[in-house]
Amino acid sequence: MKAAVGDRIIVQGTRPGAARRDGEIVGLHHPDGTPPYDVRWSDDNRVTEYFPGPDARIHHFGHEHVANPPHPHLFTD
Numbered sequence: 001m002k003a004a005v006g007d008r009i010i011v012q013g014t015r016p017g018a019a020r021r022d023g024e025i026v027g028l029h030h031p032d033g034t035p036p037y038d039v040r041w042s043d044d045n046r047v048t049e050y051f052p053g054p055d056a057r058i059h060h061f062g063h064e065h066v067a068n069p070p071h072p073h074l075f076t077d
Contacts, residue, residue, distance in 0.1 A: 001034065001035060001056070002034055003025050003037055005028060007060050008059040009023055009056055009057070011055055012057075023042050025039055025058075036050055036051045037052070
């Protein structure tokens with residue numbers, strides 16, 4: 001799974017009673033776009049570090065994933 005800042009992540013609950021959740025990817029921890037991601041969740045506007053499971057999918061918005069800058073506080077010169 002690879003994502004870029006600005007992509008949307010959608011998590012389908014796999015347990016009975018688990019709600020669907022979605023959010024915007026606001027930070028990357030790896031320059032190649034692999035998890036984990038910093039996600040701003042739409043239900044409470046909180047930002048958390050998220051490791052996607054098999055119930056997660058990425059909605060891409062048509063940009064190049066490799067060309068995205070790394071998360072500013074995790075990569076320094």
